[in-house]
Amino acid sequence: MRSLIDILDFTVEEVNELIATANDIIDNPDKYCERCKRKKLATLFFEPSTRTRLSFEAAMIELGGSVIGFSAANNSSAAKGESVADTAKTISCYADIIAMRHPKEGAPLVAAQNATIPVINAGDGGHNHPTQTLTDLLTINREKGGFENLTVGFCGDLKFGRTVHSLITALSRYSGINVVLISPDELKLPSYIKKDVLKKNGIPYKQTTDLESVMPELDILYMTRVQRERFFNEEDYLRLKDSYILEPKKLVNAKKDLCIMHPLPRVNEISVAVDDDPRACYFKQVLYGKYIRMALILKLLEEAEK
Ligand code: CP
Numbered sequence: 001m002r003s004l005i006d007i008l009d010f011t012v013e014e015v016n017e018l019i020a021t022a023n024d025i026i027d028n029p030d031k032y033c034e035r036c037k038r039k040k041l042a043t044l045f046f047e048p049s050t051r052t053r054l055s056f057e058a059a060m061i062e063l064g065g066s067v068i069g070f071s072a073a074n075n076s077s078a079a080k081g082e083s084v085a086d087t088a089k090t091i092s093c094y095a096d097i098i099a100m101r102h103p104k105e106g107a108p109l110v111a112a113q114n115a116t117i118p119v120i121n122a123g124d125g126g127h128n129h130p131t132q133t134l135t136d137l138l139t140i141n142r143e144k145g146g147f148e149n150l151t152v153g154f155c156g157d158l159k160f161g162r163t164v165h166s167l168i169t170a171l172s173r174y175s176g177i178n179v180v181l182i183s184p185d186e187l188k189l190p191s192y193i194k195k196d197v198l199k200k201n202g203i204p205y206k207q208t209t210d211l212e213s214v215m216p217e218l219d220i221l222y223m224t225r226v227q228r229e230r231f232f233n234e235e236d237y238l239r240l241k242d243s244y245i246l247e248p249k250k251l252v253n254a255k256k257d258l259c260i261m262h263p264l265p266r267v268n269e270i271s272v273a274v275d276d277d278p279r280a281c282y283f284k285q286v287l288y289g290k291y292i293r294m295a296l297i298l299k300l301l302e303e304a305e306k
Contacts, residue, residue: 002303003120005112021299023291025291038065040097044101047102050265052101052122053099056120091117092116098117123162126227129166131289132289134292136263137167144219144220150176151178151180152171152222153222156226160187165189168189169193169197178217179205180205181208183207187243216255220259223246223270224263226241242268247274264282
């Protein structure tokens with residue numbers, strides 16, 4: 001049974017096919033409005049979410065299907081001690097496809113190993129968030145026309161930000177990518193990603209603490225929130241949380257066609273004054289998330305029926 005746990009579960013060709021389908025859905029929504037008739041998506045969210053859960057639900061509804069699920073662990077039998085494996089076996093009796101978010105890294109993989117229906121990882125701890133990555137790739141594709149020869153700056157919490165880990169991994173498969181890592185020393189990208197992804201694939205990268213010094217180089221600026229829920233110590237969070245606040249004056253030397261992205265939610269990292277800048281793409285990114293998830297649901301259900 002085909003699932004999506006890690007962005008590398010799909011080849012570059014498959015990612016490109018998903019992007020093509022999402023673009024076709026954007027252009028021809030009526031063509032898709034009954035494609036999932038009588039199919040059910042189960043959204044199993046053991047951790048809070050606004051965009052991922054509701055975009056999955058909107059995606060399934062716009063495909064003509066329906067949705068069941070829960071939005072917090074304490075609304076499910078996990079609160080009574082039920083395992084992820086048993087939850088996955090149970091939901092396989094009710095639904096056709098699962099989208100799961102869980103605070104424990106690897107939980108969606110365990111679900112996929114025990115379910116008899118496709119499982120989509122909707123975020124597991126500080127590990128992976130492949131459907132955010134597909135969203136980000138669709139956004140980059142639509143805003144930049146492709147993935148080659150881009151300088152991409154990642155700014156903020158690069159240690160715990162799972163969306164950063166997944167997107168760097170995905171972009172490492174394209175040519176001409178340059179990566180600029182902008183973070184406080186304590187929130188640097190984990191060494192294993194530098195070694196296993198950037199160095200292994202020959203992706204040039206540099207690290208800095210100074211956003212403004214690298215701003216003129218960037219084609220894409222990917223801002224991230226400092227991930228409070230992953231800190232062991234509240235004092236450290238409070239000290240680091242406002243390390244970077246993007247304000248209009250910091251964009252003075254940025255490229256005219258810079259694409260500013262953020263997986264959201266934002267806390268304080270991008271001033272609302274930036275929202276009116278034509279380079280601000282983060283709410284378009286939210287919308288693209290629904291379309292790429294429609295394409296993903298279609299692909300996994302079609303493969304499950306083969
Ligand atoms: N980007 C993202 O994962 O947002 P939510 O936590 O609201 O789902």
